[in-house]
Amino acid sequence: MKRQAITPASELAARQDFESFVREHWSALMTIGVAISGSRTEAEDLVQTALANAYPRWRRIRRPEALGYLRRSILNAHISRWRKHRGSELTVAEPPEPAFAGPVEGGVDDRLTVLPMLRDLPPRQRAVLVLRYLCDLPDNEIATTLGISTGTVRSQAARALTTLRTRALETLPAEVLT
Amino acid sequence: MTDIETLLRRELHSQWVPYDPSRAEQMIDDATAGVLLGDRNWGAPLAAAAVVIALSGGAAAIAAGHTSHREHPGGGQVGPSSSSVPSPPPTASPTRARHPSRSVAPSPATPPPTAKPTAPRPLPTKPPRAYPSTPRSTVSPSHGAKYLPPPPSRSVAPTAYPSATKPSPTVSKPTPSRSAPPSAPPTKSH
Numbered sequence: 001m002k003r004q005a006i007t008p009a010s011e012l013a014a015r016q017d018f019e020s021f022v023r024e025h026w027s028a029l030m031t032i033g034v035a036i037s038g039s040r041t042e043a044e045d046l047v048q049t050a051l052a053n054a055y056p057r058w059r060r061i062r063r064p065e066a067l068g069y070l071r072r073s074i075l076n077a078h079i080s081r082w083r084k085h086r087g088s089e090l091t092v093a094e095p096p097e098p099a100f101a102g103p104v105e106g107g108v109d110d111r112l113t114v115l116p117m118l119r120d121l122p123p124r125q126r127a128v129l130v131l132r133y134l135c136d137l138p139d140n141e142i143a144t145t146l147g148i149s150t151g152t153v154r155s156q157a158a159r160a161l162t163t164l165r166t167r168a169l170e171t172l173p174a175e176v177l178t
Numbered sequence: 179m180t181d182i183e184t185l186l187r188r189e190l191h192s193q194w195v196p197y198d199p200s201r202a203e204q205m206i207d208d209a210t211a212g213v214l215l216g217d218r219n220w221g222a223p224l225a226a227a228a229v230v231i232a233l234s235g236g237a238a239a240i241a242a243g244h245t246s247h248r249e250h251p252g253g254g255q256v257g258p259s260s261s262s263v264p265s266p267p268p269t270a271s272p273t274r275a276r277h278p279s280r281s282v283a284p285s286p287a288t289p290p291p292t293a294k295p296t297a298p299r300p301l302p303t304k305p306p307r308a309y310p311s312t313p314r315s316t317v318s319p320s321h322g323a324k325y326l327p328p329p330p331s332r333s334v335a336p337t338a339y340p341s342a343t344k345p346s347p348t349v350s351k352p353t354p355s356r357s358a359p360p361s362a363p364p365t366k367s368h
Contacts, residue, residue, distance in 0.1 A: 015210055018206070018209075018210065019206050019210075022202065022205070022206050022209075023197075023202055023206075026197055026198075026202040026205075027194065027195050027196060027197045030195035031193055031194050031195045034193050034195055035190050035193050040195070043195070044201070044205070047205065048205050048208060048209065051205060051206070051208075051209035052208065052209045054209075055209045055210055114182070114185050114186055114189050115189050115190075115193075118186065129186065129190075130190065133183065133186050133187040133190050134187075134190040134191065134193075161182060161183065164182050164186065165182045168182055168185075
């Protein structure tokens with residue numbers, strides 16, 4: 001197979017392409033990181049890891065697939081980090097602040113209660129819900145992103161929603177759910 | 179009632195992180211500079227994998243060499259037993275040579291073989307007391323050496339069978355021959 005020669009010009013072009021792509025999608029990537037990890041600091045680490053892994057192979061990543069590649073990289077980094085630190089607590093000076101502290105349409109209470117429940121879910125179920133309800137991806141794209149089957153996506157989502165419903169009925173104030 | 183999916187969607191979208199140019203540029207610089215172990219990540223795992231493959235391959239080759247050595251020589255199950263099989267022949271050959279000599283006078287050839295084989299022969303099948311019942315065929319070599327003198331009477335016995343149709347007298351013959359060994363001892367060196 002013929003390999004593309006790496007010249008300073010192509011190197012520069014790839015770097016410019018990478019920079020423009022990251023500027024364009026930085027907010028989306030950071031939002032995924034915050035939604036999946038629950039912390040802005042950890043989200044920055046996840047996105048930074050994904051970008052550093054993606055840049056060396058940027059020439060081989062096709063542009064339409066780049067966003068999916070970075071999403072998957074963030075989610076995989078989170079899952080592997082969760083496995084590594086499972087059972088151990090990270091001590092921080094201050095509790096992680098919410099990414100957005102302003103009022104939310106529909107009330108503040110539910111925002112403060114549903115997301116902690118989401119973070120109590122297993123990482124795979126959390127990833128499915130984030131991709132479905134934050135990125136608005138269809139099930140087949142979620143399956144491609146996570147490397148699982150569509151049936152698994154549906155079953156994981158249904159299980160996660162059942163868990164969330166059960167917990168919401170126990171903890172959320174009645175006026176939020178009515 | 180607000181569905182949990184609606185709540186979730188609304189809350190997740192509320193987490194939107196606004197663009198932070200300085201932070202974004204810093205992350206881009208770090209990523210392009212390879213701060214995060216971009217290349218280094220591959221070195222250690224590849225080296226470790228190579229070492230593991232080399233070690234396991236060597237161990238497998240050694241193991242394969244051992245097993246093939248065992249299987250090949252005989253073609254079948256020829257491990258330690260095959261080595262023990264060839265070894266008996268040298269010890270057995272003198273005794274076999276002795277059997278033909280049994281009919282003949284054993285005087286010249288017997289002395290050297292008798293000294294050796296008597297010890298290795300374990301007499302596996304034969305209890306020595308069984309002699310009276312089956313005198314001819316099951317005679318063990320070592321005892322055969324003892325009973326060398328009687329052979330003339332033995333060779334006579336089978337010929338007598340058809341006529342007499344009584345095996346018992348022939349059976350009883352060896353027993354007298356047991357008393358004969360005292361005459362044989364000259365051949366017995368031990």
